[in-house]
Amino acid sequence: MGSKSRTMLEGLVKQGSFKWLTKTPSSFDEDLDEMGSSSTGKSWLPELSPAANVVIRKCSKIFGIPxxxxxxxxxxxxxxxxxxxxQYARNFLEYCCFRALALSIQVNGYLGDKQFRHLTFDMMVAWEFPAASSQPFASMDEDVTAGLExxxxxxxxxxxxxxxxxxxxIFGVLTSSTGGRLLFSVYDKYLTCLERAIKKFKNQSESSHLSALRTARGEKILELDGTVTTQPVLEHVGISAWPGRLTLTDHALxxxxxxxxxxxxPKLYDLSDDLNQIVRPELTGPWGTRLFDKAVSYKSVSL
Structure with a gap:
């Protein structure tokens, strides 16, 4: 192969010109195939972009109407x-999206539904390019992103x-490594972690752990750490350190x-009363050495 041909092929590969050879069809592509590309079809609204058509079709299925x-x-x-x-295209899209979401979130466990996560992300992409005149791409593959607005x-x-x-x-954290554009893979992971956190919070709130102390104020458990005896939480008081477990509620430690x-x-560190207290992140370690940053310093006149 000549040097010019090699250079040309390397350039095409870098530009992604051969991406279609290995690209796996996305759910968006499948929806487009099912709808058909004819602008005269009953399942296609010619004033909307392909992305908006796909989203509104999904919304219509939720409502059970064409x-x-x-x-x-x-x-x-x-x-x-x-x-x-x-503004017709975007306003119509929002009308469909908001109504569909209002119904979808009434279903238990909707965050765990992969279709729901795809739908909400597709809504974001369609929102940016709702009109037929604003078509930035031919298909919605893994590189499609959504912006802050x-x-x-x-x-x-x-x-x-x-x-x-x-x-x-939230958007800043999710897009910190992608130049301010949100990828579905990151968004999907965020919702998955969010669902797990909600389930954990629900299970902890229904737990009988410290119920005698929590009942009076209706305290909800937010986090419980140190339950594994080999990985306890250490309480440092002066130069002394005591292993144990730590419970954080919406009122106290x-x-x-x-x-x-x-x-x-249990030793109570109240966070809700109007006390002259100081709570801040802190460094800690053996014999007072400042090595580890996973610590909280609590100072109060009530102690």
Whole structure:
């Protein structure tokens, strides 16, 4: 192979020109194939982009009505300003998305549903390019991303995923390594971890652990650490260190020092009362050396 040919092929590979040879069809591609590419078909709305058509088709399945019926409902319910041509595609898309999400989140365990996670991400992508005149791609493969504005608009419709107060912070963390664009793989992992955290929180809240102390204020357990005897939490008081387990509730910290076969009476570090207290991250280690950063310093006049 000549040097010019080799250089040309290497350039094409770097540009991704041969990506179609190994690309696995995505769910988006399958939806497009099923809908058909004809703009005159009943399952295709010509004023919308392919991404928006796919999303609205999924929404119509949730409602159990055809896409054209969904559009007729929008036409009948929306004001004239909402139906203005310049914003028609996005407003119609939002109308469908928000109604579909309102129904979807009433189903138990919706965060664990892979189809729900795909749907919400597809909504974000479609939100950025809703109109037929705004088609940035031919298919929705693994490289498709969503931006902050789309994430804020769609994710905030599901309060457990995000809300207007923390949206920017959540998006910043999720896209810190991808240049401010959200990948589905990262978003999917976020929702999976969120679902696990919710299940854990629910199980802990229903636990009888420290129930006699928690009942009066209706305290919910947020975290429990040190339950494995070989990996206890250490309480440092001066130069002394005591192994035990630590319980964090929405009102207080409880530390139970290890005994031979059980635990001592819980020591309460109240976080809810109006006390002159200071709680901050701290460094700790053997004999007071400042080696490890997984510690909390608590100072209060009540101790």
């Amino acid at each position: 896409m054209n019926q969904l559009q007729e409902n929008f036409e009948a319910e929306a004001s004239e300003s909402i139906k203005h041509k310049s 789309a994430f804020s608009r769609i994710a905030s419709a599901v309060p457990i995923i995000s809300n207007a107060i923390v949206t920017d912070s 409880y530390f139970e020092a290890h005994r031979v076969v059980s635990y001592d009476k």
